[in-house]
Amino acid sequence: MLTLNRRAVVALGLAAALSSAAPVMAQSDYPNKPITLVVSYAAGGGTDAIARLFAARLEQALGGRVIVENRPGAAANIGTEVVAGAEPDGYTLLIGNQGPMVVNPHLFDLPADPAEALDPIAMIADAALVVVVGPKLPVPTLGELVDAAKAQQLVFGSAGNASASHLASVLFGQTAGIDIRHVPYQGAGPAVNDLVGGHIDFMVTTIPSVIGLVQDGTLTALAVTGSARFAQLPDVPTAQEAGVDGYTASAWYGLLGPKGLPEDVRQRLANATAEVLSDPAFTDKLANDGGVPSTLVGADFAAYMAQERARWGEVVAAAGISVE
Amino acid sequence: MFDVFANLGLGFTVALTLKNIGLCFLGCLIGTLVGVLPGVGPVATIAILLPVTLSLDPTGALIMLAGIYYGAQYGGSTTAILVNIPGEATAVVTALDGHQMARNGQGGLALGLAAIGSFIAGTVATIVIAAVGVPMTRFGLLFGPAEYFSLMIMGLVLAVVLAHGSILKAVSMIAVGVLLSCIGADMETGRERMTFDLPMLHDGIEFVVIAMGVFGFAEIFKNLADPEKRDVVRGAIGRLWPAWRELKENLAPMLRGTALGSILGVLPGNGAILGPFASYAVEKRLSKTPERFGKGMPAAVAGPESANNAGAQTSFIPLLTLGLPPNAVMALMVGAMMIQGIVPGPQVIERNPELFWGLIASMWIGNLMLVIINLPLIGLWVKLLQIPYRLLFPGIVVFCCIGLFSISNDPAQVIMAAVFGLVGYTLFKLGFEAAPLALGFVLGDLLEQKLRQALIISNGDPSTFVRSPLSAALLLVGLVALVMAVLPAIRRSRDEVFVENT
Amino acid sequence: MSDQASPPSARFPWSQDGLAGLALVAFGAVMFWAGLELPFVTKSGGVGSGLLPRLLAGLVVLLGIAQLVLAHRRPGEGTGSWPLARFLPVFVGVVAFALTIRGAAIGPLAIPPLGMAVAAPLAIIGSGLAAKEARIGELVVFAVLLTAFCVGVFRYGLGLSIPVAPWLIGF
Numbered sequence: 002m003l004t005l006n007r008r009a010v011v012a013l014g015l016a017a018a019l020s021s022a023a024p025v026m027a028q029s030d031y032p033n034k035p036i037t038l039v040v041s042y043a044a045g046g047g048t049d050a051i052a053r054l055f056a057a058r059l060e061q062a063l064g065g066r067v068i069v070e071n072r073p074g075a076a077a078n079i080g081t082e083v084v085a086g087a088e089p090d091g092y093t094l095l096i097g098n099q100g101p102m103v104v105n106p107h108l109f110d111l112p113a114d115p116a117e118a119l120d121p122i123a124m125i126a127d128a129a130l131v132v133v134v135g136p137k138l139p140v141p142t143l144g145e146l147v148d149a150a151k152a153q154q155l156v157f158g159s160a161g162n163a164s165a166s167h168l169a170s171v172l173f174g175q176t177a178g179i180d181i182r183h184v185p186y187q188g189a190g191p192a193v194n195d196l197v198g199g200h201i202d203f204m205v206t207t208i209p210s211v212i213g214l215v216q217d218g219t220l221t222a223l224a225v226t227g228s229a230r231f232a233q234l235p236d237v238p239t240a241q242e243a244g245v246d247g248y249t250a251s252a253w254y255g256l257l258g259p260k261g262l263p264e265d266v267r268q269r270l271a272n273a274t275a276e277v278l279s280d281p282a283f284t285d286k287l288a289n290d291g292g293v294p295s296t297l298v299g300a301d302f303a304a305y306m307a308q309e310r311a312r313w314g315e316v317v318a319a320a321g322i323s324v325e
Numbered sequence: 326m327f328d329v330f331a332n333l334g335l336g337f338t339v340a341l342t343l344k345n346i347g348l349c350f351l352g353c354l355i356g357t358l359v360g361v362l363p364g365v366g367p368v369a370t371i372a373i374l375l376p377v378t379l380s381l382d383p384t385g386a387l388i389m390l391a392g393i394y395y396g397a398q399y400g401g402s403t404t405a406i407l408v409n410i411p412g413e414a415t416a417v418v419t420a421l422d423g424h425q426m427a428r429n430g431q432g433g434l435a436l437g438l439a440a441i442g443s444f445i446a447g448t449v450a451t452i453v454i455a456a457v458g459v460p461m462t463r464f465g466l467l468f469g470p471a472e473y474f475s476l477m478i479m480g481l482v483l484a485v486v487l488a489h490g491s492i493l494k495a496v497s498m499i500a501v502g503v504l505l506s507c508i509g510a511d512m513e514t515g516r517e518r519m520t521f522d523l524p525m526l527h528d529g530i531e532f533v534v535i536a537m538g539v540f541g542f543a544e545i546f547k548n549l550a551d552p553e554k555r556d557v558v559r560g561a562i563g564r565l566w567p568a569w570r571e572l573k574e575n576l577a578p579m580l581r582g583t584a585l586g587s588i589l590g591v592l593p594g595n596g597a598i599l600g601p602f603a604s605y606a607v608e609k610r611l612s613k614t615p616e617r618f619g620k621g622m623p624a625a626v627a628g629p630e631s632a633n634n635a636g637a638q639t640s641f642i643p644l645l646t647l648g649l650p651p652n653a654v655m656a657l658m659v660g661a662m663m664i665q666g667i668v669p670g671p672q673v674i675e676r677n678p679e680l681f682w683g684l685i686a687s688m689w690i691g692n693l694m695l696v697i698i699n700l701p702l703i704g705l706w707v708k709l710l711q712i713p714y715r716l717l718f719p720g721i722v723v724f725c726c727i728g729l730f731s732i733s734n735d736p737a738q739v740i741m742a743a744v745f746g747l748v749g750y751t752l753f754k755l756g757f758e759a760a761p762l763a764l765g766f767v768l769g770d771l772l773e774q775k776l777r778q779a780l781i782i783s784n785g786d787p788s789t790f791v792r793s794p795l796s797a798a799l800l801l802v803g804l805v806a807l808v809m810a811v812l813p814a815i816r817r818s819r820d821e822v823f824v825e826n827t
Numbered sequence: 828m829s830d831q832a833s834p835p836s837a838r839f840p841w842s843q844d845g846l847a848g849l850a851l852v853a854f855g856a857v858m859f860w861a862g863l864e865l866p867f868v869t870k871s872g873g874v875g876s877g878l879l880p881r882l883l884a885g886l887v888v889l890l891g892i893a894q895l896v897l898a899h900r901r902p903g904e905g906t907g908s909w910p911l912a913r914f915l916p917v918f919v920g921v922v923a924f925a926l927t928i929r930g931a932a933i934g935p936l937a938i939p940p941l942g943m944a945v946a947a948p949l950a951i952i953g954s955g956l957a958a959k960e961a962r963i964g965e966l967v968v969f970a971v972l973l974t975a976f977c978v979g980v981f982r983y984g985l986g987l988s989i990p991v992a993p994w995l996i997g998f
Contacts, residue, residue: 035998162513182784219647513876514869519862718957742921755843
C-alpha cells in the first residue's frame with residue numbers, strides 16, 4: 002500500500018464511500034491526504050485566527066495539506082461532536098480550548114464527553130487574561146478594586162455567558178470574596194467599548210483586546226491572571242503579587258484527535274506541533290496575540306485538562322451558572 | 326485643517342506606491358467578488374486570507390484587507406439590485422427600490438447611481454475620518470447600552486416608514502422580525518428559547534438565512550409561479566449609465582445619505598446598519614413623490630447606498646483612534662494588526678503614522694478603484710440578466726446553496742433558508758412586505774441585548790432610559806417619527822380603513 | 828402589488844387580509860406557547876429570557892386580531908391561486924443539495940458525503956426542471972460547467988472548506 006496508481010485510489014475512494022467504515026491501520030506514510038482541522042467557532046474569531054496560523058505552519062512540519070474547517074454551533078459543542086465521531090486516523094483533528102473542553106461538560110448534557118471521546122495530542126498555547134478598569138472606576142490597584150467592590154456592588158462586562166472572560170471574573174469575585182454583577186456582551190469588543198465609555202466598572206479580558214488602551218493610559222491594568230508577568234506589560238503585577246491569593250485564570254488552546262489515534266500518528270503530530278512551537282516565526286505571532294507556547298504533550302496535556310475541568314467545575318457550581 | 330492635508334499627503338505617499346496600489350486593487354477585486362456571491366461575506370474571506378497577508382508588511386496587509394471590506398459592501402449591493410438578495414442587513418434597503426428598478430429595465434441606472442453615490446460618500450467619509458476622527462470617537466463612546474436601546478427603538482420606528490402598503494401589516498412584520506431574533510440560546514443564561522428542540526435553531530437564525538429565504542428564494546418562487554409577469558418585466562433593458570440630469574437630481578440624496586451614514590458608522594456594535602434605513606426614511610419624507618418609493622425610485626437607491634458606504638468607511642474610526650472594533654470585520658482587522666506586531670489603540674497615530682494615514686489615503690484610492698472596477702462591470706451584470714431565466718435561476722439557487730452551507734459548514738442552514746423561501750412566498754401572497762421583517766430581525770437582536778445590559782447596569786431601574794439626555798432625546802425623535810408616520814394613516818383610515826391603496 | 832390581474836374577492840376570513848390576520852394569530856400563539864416556560868424576570872430581578880419573547884408574541888396575536896377586525900369590516904380580494912407545484916422542484920433541488928453535500932442519515936437511509944460534485948448538479952438540474960421551458964440536455968451541460976466553476980471559485984479561489992468529492996479525491 003505504499004504506492005497507488007490513480008485508478009486504485011479512485012477505487013479505494015469509492016469503496017470507502019460505499020462501506021462507511023474504512024479500516025484504521027498504522028500508516029507509515031501519514032499524511033497522504035489533506036488533514037481537516039476542525040475549529041468550533043465561526044471564521045473570524047480569536048480561536049480561528051490561532052488555528053489558521055497554526056495550520057499554515059503545521060503544513061510545513063507535516064509536509065501535507067491542513068484545511069481549517071469551521072464547525073460552529075451549540076456553544077462550540079458541535080466541533081467536539083464532529084471530531085469525536087470521526088475516524089481516528091489522524092485526518093480529522095480539533096483545536097480545543099477551555100470552553101468546550103473543560104467548562105461545557107459542567108453546563109451541558111454532552112453527547113460526547115471530551116475527556117473520554119478525544120485523544121489529547123499537545124497543548125499549543127496559554128494566554129493569560131488581564132483585570133482592567135476604565136474611567137468609571139479609576140482605581141490604581143487590585144486591592145482598591147476589591148475595597149470598592151466591598152463598598153458598593155460593581156458591574157463587570159464579559160465577552161459572553163460562560164466565556165473565559167466571564168468565568169475568570171466570577172472566579173475573581175469568589176477568590177476575593179466580593180459580590181459582583183455580570184453584564185454579558187457579544188464578544189470582547191463591545192464590552193471593552195463600554196468600559197472605555199464609562200458604562201461598566203471593570204473587566205477580566207484577553208490581553209490583546211485591551212493592550213493598546215492600557216499602554217496609552219485610557220484603561221488601567223491592575224493585574225494579569227497568569228502565574229508570571231506578561232512581557233509587553235512589565236509593570237502590571239500578577240494577581241498573586243497584587244494580593245489576591247490563588248487567583249489564576251487563562252485561556253488555552255490545544256490539538257486533539259478522536260479517541261484511538263494510532264500511536265505513530267499521535268507521535269508524528271506531537272512532534273510536528275513541537276516543531277511549530279519552536280519556530281520563532283510562529284511564536285512571535287503568538288506572543289503578539291498574548292499567547293505563550295506550551296510544552297504539554299499527550300498524558301500531561303490530559304492531566305492539565307482534568308485539573309482545569311475540576312477547577313472550573315467548582316467555579317461554575319459556586320456561582321450557579323447554568324443553561325437550564 | 327492644514328495638518329489634515331499634510332497628514333493626508335503623507336498617507337498618499339505611502340498608499341501610492343505601486344505595491345500598495347496593487348494590493349488595494351486586489352483587495353477591492355476580491356471584495357467585489359465575495360460581495361456579489363450571496364452568503365460569502367467579508368468576515369470569512371478576511372479570516373481565510375489572514376495567514377496569507379502575513380507575508381506582507383503591515384500597511385500593505387491592512388490596505389488589502391480594508392479593500393476586501395468595502396469591496397464586499399459594494400458587491401453586495403450589486404446582488405441586491407440584480408437578483409434581490411441582500412447579503413447583509415445594509416443591503417436590504419438597496420434591494421427595495423434597486424431591484425424594482427432592475428425589473429423596470431433600469432438596472433444599469435441603479436448600479437451606476439450606487440457606484441457614483443458610494444464614491445462620493447467614500448470621498449467625504451475619508452475627509453471626515455482624517456479631519457474629525459478623534460472627536461467622532463468620543464461621540465461614539467457616549468452610546469452605552471441605554472442610549473443604544475433608545476437608538477434601536479428609533480430605528481424600529483424608521484422601519485415603519487420603509488413600508489409602502491398597510492401600516493398595520495408593516496408593524497406586524499417588525500414585531501415578527503424581532504420575535505424571530507429572540508430564537509436561540511439566551512444571551513445571559515445560555516438557555517434555549519423557542520428552539521422547538523431543533524439543533525439548527527440553538528444559536529439563533531442567521532440573518533443571511535432569512536434574507537436569502539424571504540428575498541432570494543421567495544423571489545424565484547414568485548417568478549416561477551407567475552411566469553407571464555416575469556417575462557414582461559424582463560423585456561426592456563434601459564440605458565447603462567445615469568444621465569447628467571439624473572446625477573444632479575440624486576446629488577442631494579447622496580450627500581444627505583453620506584452625512585447620516587458617516588455619523589451612524591462610528592457607533593459601536595453595528596450602528597452602521599441604521600444608516601441606509603435612516604437615509605431611506607429621510608428621502609421618502611422629503612420627496613415630492615413618496616408614493617414612488619418601493620416601486621423603483623432612484624433617490625431610494627442613491628441615498629441609502631451612499632449612507633451604506635459612508636458608514637462602512639467611518640466604522641474604521643473607533644478602530645483607528647482607539648483600537649475598538651465596532652463590528653466583526655473590524656475585530657478581524659484588530660487581529661491582523663496584533664499578529665503583525667502593531668498594537669491597535671490611540672498610540673497608532675503617533676507610533677505608526679505611515680500606517681494610519683496610509684490606510685486612510687488608501688480608502689479613497691480604494692473607492693476610486695471600486696468605481697473603475699465596477700462601472701465597466703455594470704454592462705456585464707446587466708447582460709448576465711439576459712441569460713434565459715430557465716438557466717439564470719438554477720444558477721442563483723446553487724450559488725445560494727453553497728453560500729448558505731459555507732456560513733457554518735452546516736447543511737441545515739440551507740434547508741432552513743428554503744423553508745424561509747416558502748414563508749416569504751406566503752407573506753407575499755398575504756400582502757406582507759419582507760423588508761420590515763428583515764429590519765425588525767437585525768435590530769431586534771441588538772434591542773434585547775441593550776435593553777437587558779442597560780437594566781443590569783442600572784440594577785433594574787428603567788428610568789435609566791430617560792435619565793440620560795441622549796437616550797431621552799432619541800426616544801423623543803422616535804416618538805415624533807412614529808406620530809408622523811401613523812397620523813396620516815389614521816386620518817385616512819376613517820375612509821380607507823388603514824390601507825394605503827397600492 | 829397584487830399577484831393576479833384581479834383576484835376574485837373572497838369572503839371573510841378567506842380574503843388576503845383575513846388570512847394575514849389568521850397567520851399572525853397562529854404564529855404569535857405558537858411562539859407564545861414555545862416561550863411559555865421562559866421566566867419573565869431573572870433570579871436577581873432583571874429582564875428574564877421570556878419577557879421580550881412573550882410580550883412580542885402577545886403583540887403579534889393582537890396585531891393579527893386587529894387585522895382580522897379590519898378584514899371583517901372591509902371585504903377584500905382573495906389571494907388568488909397558489910401554484911406551489913410550479914416551484915416545488917426548486918425546493919426539492921435545494922433540499923437535495925443539503926442532504927448530499929456532506930451526507931445525512933434519515934432513519935434507515937444513510938446518504939454518504941457526496942460533495943459539490945454531486946450536490947451542485949442536483950440543485951441546478953432539480954431546480955431547473957421547474958421552468959416550463961426547461962430542456963434537459965441544456966440543463967445538464969449547464970450544471971456540469973457551473974459546478975466546475977463553483978469548485979474553482981469556492982474551493983480553490985476562496986479557500987472555503989466545502990467538500991468537493993470526498994468519494995473520489997478524499998475531500
